[in-house]
Amino acid sequence: MPRLFFSLIFVFAASIVSAAEVTDLYQAQSSVASQSEEDRQRLAPELLKQVVIKVVGDRRAVEQADISALVTDAERYIDQFYYQQIPSSDGDSAEQQLALTLEFNAEGINNALQRIGLPVWDKIRSETLFWVAIEYAGKQQLIGEGDEDSLLFYIEKAAKKRGIPLLLPLMDLEDQTQLTFNDVATGNNIAVKQASERYGSSVIVSARLRGNEESVEISWQALLGEEVERWSSQGNVKTAIQSGVDEFADRLGRRLNISFSASGNTEMEIHVTGIEDYNGYSRLMDYLGSLQVVSDIKVGSLGGEKLDLVLLIQAEPEKFRQLLAMGRVIVPDATDDSSSQYRLLP
Structure with missing residues (x-):
């Protein structure tokens, strides 16, 4: 232009x-001069920091925390790496450049963030x-x-x-x-x-x-x-778009990221209506099971299109309710004042 x-x-x-599930949440990519081990080791701390920001969802929280030990030990958390040719940074698909992708261990990163005291924005x-x-x-x-x-x-x-x-x-x-x-x-x-x-x-x-x-x-x-x-x-144009999207992600991430509870699992009882068939039941259970802060689901009773559940969560209940609302698989039941009543969406 x-x-x-x-x-x-x-x-x-x-x-x-x-x-949607962000399948590449623990991956980061950067252009690289060569496929040498030296270049890979040099880029590992920078790429791990990118992953931490993506997982936490808020750059300010990351900047205020001490993640120096984590990024210095970046190679320890690498599960795999690969190289590929990608379009150049100006978006011209005719020009290609070599890029390195590092995939870090999700459980290891989450555990490290929990020790540091940083929250996690769910992969859903x-x-x-x-x-x-x-x-x-x-x-x-x-x-x-x-x-x-x-x-x-x-x-x-x-x-x-x-x-x-x-x-x-x-x-x-x-x-x-x-x-x-x-x-x-x-x-x-x-x-x-x-x-x-x-x-x-x-x-x-x-x-x-x-x-x-x-x-x-x-x-x-x-x-x-x-x-x-x-x-x-x-x-x-490129810088302004990235900066604007970054700020949007920060603001959204601050609303939805969740700090793992230091006291371990918390029991949370919910009652979900609108379970008309097995497909609805399966969709609900798959969704709840995919959430990173849900460590266990106990089924109470199912009857009259209503399912009673006890969730074991590693989060503050109020923050977890915000996460459920954004997922829009279930929504709070407007006909009931109780915070435990939900309705399955079609």
């Missing part, structure tokens, strides 16, 4: 209906829907899945680095009918929410980018339930 002046609006929606995370509106060269366009654009490359890379499952809109006829460029540009949040319903989105972040490829400033706004948060990022 030679000397390109444009206005760019991103709208992120972290889906509370769709949740809400998918994030990105609406992207660009304006340049007299054109206005919403871009999405399948579009060839370096901006999408930077967004995908930034989200992957922070462990955010990414979902791009189809931008088919339904999307184009429901949402226009002006809706996003003018902050028509009602229209954005309506267009996002088909993707199961509820947490929405919008950002407006002004400048050119070399120097931009982005103003961000996040709608998190009833709360609104704002921040900005500056730099070239």
Whole structure:
């Protein structure tokens, strides 16, 4: 994009209906000069720190903790490593560069973080829907899945680095009918929410980018339930996008990361309605069993489409309830004032 002046609006929606397991949560990747052991040893501490930030979800918490012993001993936690050719850092798929990927031991990292006193953001995370509106060269366009654009490359890379499952809109006829460029540009949040319903989105972040490829400033706004948060990022396009996504991940991570209980397991009783068949029961049990802080599930009784469970969790119950709400497999039962009553979503 030679000397390109444009206005760019991103709208992120972290889906509370769709949740995905971040399978590469304990992996980090970096370009490397060679496949030598020396280069691998040199990069290991840096890549481990990237993993720690991704797992904790909050850079500020990591910076305030003493992780020096952990990163210095990075090689001890490596399960495997491999090399591959990846697109160059500018998103040009025609140019390739050598990259090293290190995969660290999840249990070892979690245990180390627990000893340090750092929280962990669960590997089951809400998918994030990105609406992207660009304006340049007299054109206005919403871009999405399948579009060839370096901006999408930077967004995908930034989200992957922070462990955010990414979902791009189809931008088919339904999307184009429901949402226009002006809706996003003018902050028509009602229209954005309506267009996002088909993707199961509820947490929405919008950002407006002004400048050119070399120097931009982005103003961000996040709608998190009833709360609104704002921040900005500056730099070239690549740097500003990464910085903005980093801040978004920090804010979301602080809400959802959980400190392992120092006193061990805590019993938490929940009652789930809407269990109509075995598929519903299986879906619920698979979801609860996938959560890192759940160490055991005891089934009480099942009857009348209601299941009684006792969970053994390594977390504060209130934080754990926030995690359950974001997963959107079960939701608090609005017809009951008890914090233990939930309903299985279809």
